[in-house]
Amino acid sequence: MKRFIQTLQNIYKIQDLRTRILTTLGIILIYRFGSFVVLPGVDPSMLDKLQSQTSEGILGLLNMFSGGAFSNASIFALGIMPYISASIVVQLLGIAIPYFQRLQKEGESGRKKINQITRFLTVIITAAQAPAYLANLVSQLPPEAIMPFDPNATNPSTLFMVSSVIMLIAGTMFIMWLGEKITDKGIGNGISLIIMIGIIARLPFALVAELISRLEEQGGGMVVFLVEIVVLMVVVVLCILLVQGTRKIPVQFAKRVVGNKQYGGVRQYIPLKVNAAGVMPIIFAQAIMFVPITIAGFSDNEAFTGFISAFTNFTGFWYNFVFATLIILFTYFYTAITVNPNQMAEDMKKNGGFIPGVKPGKKTADFIDNVMSKITLPGSIFLALVAIMPALVSFMKVNSQFAQFFGGTSLLILVGVVLDTLQQIESHLLMRHYDGLTKSGRIKGRSSSMGMAG
Secondary structure, rough: OOHHHHHHHHHHHHHHHHHHHHHHHHHHHHHHHHOOOOOEEEOOOHHHHHHHOOOHHHHHHHHHHHOOOOOEEEEOOOOOOOHHHHHHHHHHHHHHHHHHHHHOOOHHHHHHHHHHHHHHHHHHHHHHHHHHHHHHHHOOOOHHOHHHEEEHHOOHHHHHHHHHHHHHHHHHHHHHHHHHHHHHHHOHHHHHHHHHHHHHHHHHHHHHHHHHHOOOOOOOHHHHHHHHHEEEHHHHHHHHHHHHHHHEEEEEEEEEOOOOEEEEEEEEEEEOOOOOOOHHHHHHHHHHHOHHHHHHHHHHHHHHHHHHOOOOOOOOOHHHHHHHHHHHHHHHHHHHOOOOOHHHHHHHOOOEEOOOOOOOOOOHHHHHHHHHHHHHHHHHHHHHHHHOOOHHHHOOOOHHHHHHOHHHHHHHHHHHHHHHHHHHHHHHHOOOOOOOOOOOOOOOOOOOOOOOOO
């Protein structure tokens, strides 16, 4: 406790760090306030059916990502996921289209152009998803819930639909802007932090719902609940190991004499992360799994809707099979664009380093690439297993809301972003010669070696 209080005092002493933390908290408060601002024209007292619909299943997961804004018919209802989807498309284009490849190599100017394209694409994706969301919203509300109420009308007015689409687009773009401000002026990766805050906002409701359901059982309900908490803690530890796990490659540095000083002649280690992609594969895969919901909102064909429903049941086989496969593929994809073996081999050669038994240059790059491929496979499979764990525990009669925290997208994002944020704070402390958050002074977040985009 004494160390914790001392750490808080050290954080307060560093003006830049204090300002960043307060800025982050202020932006988070704005985001949480916006999730309760209901779309103009919707009666907030008549959202019971919508909230019941989003209490479980894939819509419940989508609601969790938006921090409850989806079920509140908020201007932030679509959350940040359209931006994530746009980022996926742009990064895939960076592999297939030369123009985007050139932008990636242009440094800061290229990055600004890519960000601009991503923003425009976010508007297009949000404009496509907004009518589907409104169609579902209208189907879940009584006619008098949408004002002004016209008893002779069978559909909401064009004004309501058009204005709501504009509001939803503006809401998503505003969230994206808040995320960028957290990245620039606050602590950590803003987009990931906003997703995490939305998830944390739903945790108390899920915990209380599970506790109530267990207390209503006859005999042993409380014991089962305590066992669930213990299992949850074990899964958290496994997620931390997944995020922090590394494979170290020994590097020998040759002796060099410059003037009267001797350099090199020591052995160091390059830490290659088992999961170099962090939580981005699971975020990307989840964004794609939300696509069927959008398509279903536009379709009335029963056969097509039935096919889509197989991919909107988060406890179903096909949903989890496709979800796990996408996570494995995205893990390899994101690792490929994050880790550059050729650059690592070149830097090693320039600094007089070499891997014992491996020739410098291309052989070293091939060796590192081979090691990354080997450690990425078990890492991606483990990531996929943790991601589908909520579906597995749901068969044990765990409340669907609480089941989402037994692994899955939610827990991995929570662990990854928390570690990343703590690492950012610790780096500020160590840079100014204060003690870190831990005795070792080394918290390994997602960005500790490779970094994470998004």
